[in-house]
Amino acid sequence: MLGRKAARPAGDAGGEALRLEGVRRVYGPEGNQVVALDGVSLSLPVGSFTAVMGPSGSGKSTLLQCAAGLDRPTAGRVFVDGAELAGGSEAALTKFRRQRIGFVFQQFNLLPTLTVMQNVTLPLKLAGRKVDRRRAQEVLERVGLGDRLDHLPSELSGGQQQRVAIARALVTEPRVVFGDEPTGALDTRSARAVLALLQEAVRVYGQTVVMVTHDPVAAAHADAVLYLADGRIVGYQQAPTAETVAERMTHLADEVERQRITAGV
Numbered sequence: 001m002l003g004r005k006a007a008r009p010a011g012d013a014g015g016e017a018l019r020l021e022g023v024r025r026v027y028g029p030e031g032n033q034v035v036a037l038d039g040v041s042l043s044l045p046v047g048s049f050t051a052v053m054g055p056s057g058s059g060k061s062t063l064l065q066c067a068a069g070l071d072r073p074t075a076g077r078v079f080v081d082g083a084e085l086a087g088g089s090e091a092a093l094t095k096f097r098r099q100r101i102g103f104v105f106q107q108f109n110l111l112p113t114l115t116v117m118q119n120v121t122l123p124l125k126l127a128g129r130k131v132d133r134r135r136a137q138e139v140l141e142r143v144g145l146g147d148r149l150d151h152l153p154s155e156l157s158g159g160q161q162q163r164v165a166i167a168r169a170l171v172t173e174p175r176v177v178f179g180d181e182p183t184g185a186l187d188t189r190s191a192r193a194v195l196a197l198l199q200e201a202v203r204v205y206g207q208t209v210v211m212v213t214h215d216p217v218a219a220a221h222a223d224a225v226l227y228l229a230d231g232r233i234v235g236y237q238q239a240p241t242a243e244t245v246a247e248r249m250t251h252l253a254d255e256v257e258r259q260r261i262t263a264g265v
């Protein structure tokens with residue numbers, strides 16, 4: 001019903017969606033540098049739902065930005081669906097993102113003067129693709145907003161706005177959808193609805209999702225959790241539950257604190 005990906009069963013990996021090889025991101029001038037990512041390598045299969053967790057400042061957002069082509073690594077390589085997100089011009093990077101990547105932000109980032117339908121069809125327009133209003137409507141129905149097409153974002157609740165943002169991220173059938181704290185600004189009930197939609201995108205439609213979160217309950221909706229500390233991957237957990245994630249996060253925070261004290265930082 002929703003195009004070529006619709007029938008892909010959950011768990012039918014069908015290859016690698018995202019690959020990072022030795023990704024490093026250093027901010028700031030020589031002599032005053034911050035190493036935000038310190039050689040991150042990972043491989044995520046198509047149709048996987050991964051949460052990224054770690055203490056504040058561990059590099060989660062930087063990882064997402066580098067993987068999504070919103071930022072350039074200082075060193076290392078990023079591949080999305082087998083294609084390298086390489087040097088090139090800003091325009092080339094933008095084109096790469098528009099063709100292969102969807103992004104959901106904490107603050108929704110909808111355009112306030114465009115209707116729900118216009119917000120959702122915008123990525124198709126920007127990518128120079130046919131604006132298929134029927135397809136956009138189907139995706140909006142999927143997120144439960146089929147009856148709000150002509151409304152402005154300001155006429156919707158936060159949870160509804162985030163569901164529009166999810167529809168906007170899914171409409172181009174991107175290779176990977178990235179979410180940076182997509183439930184961070186929502187109440188518990190709206191957050192649950194958003195997480196259920198992301199799960200459905202993965203399980204029913206074979207989408208690949210990578211989500212940064214601080215919330216163990218949100219992380220437990222993913223198939224696996226990647227733990228970051230000081231710019232490095234320090235753990236990987238499959239079939240997470242809110243309890244096991246919370247426990248690991250507590251240990252991780254204690255461990256990072258101990259190391260910082262030992263290092264005199």
Ligand SMILES: Nc1ncnc2c1ncn2[C@@H]1O[C@H](COP(=O)(O)OP(=O)(O)OP(=O)(O)O)[C@@H](O)[C@H]1O
Nearest residue numbers: 027028034035036055056057058059060061062063
């Ligand atoms: N533009 C920048 N310039 C300088 N340093 C930066 C910049 N962006 C991030 N950093 C630093 O890089 C490190 C990683 O930041 P990042 O935002 O990726 O962490 P995070 O795990 O997402 O943190 P939080 O959970 O608090 O959002 C931090 O030490 C941060 O201060």
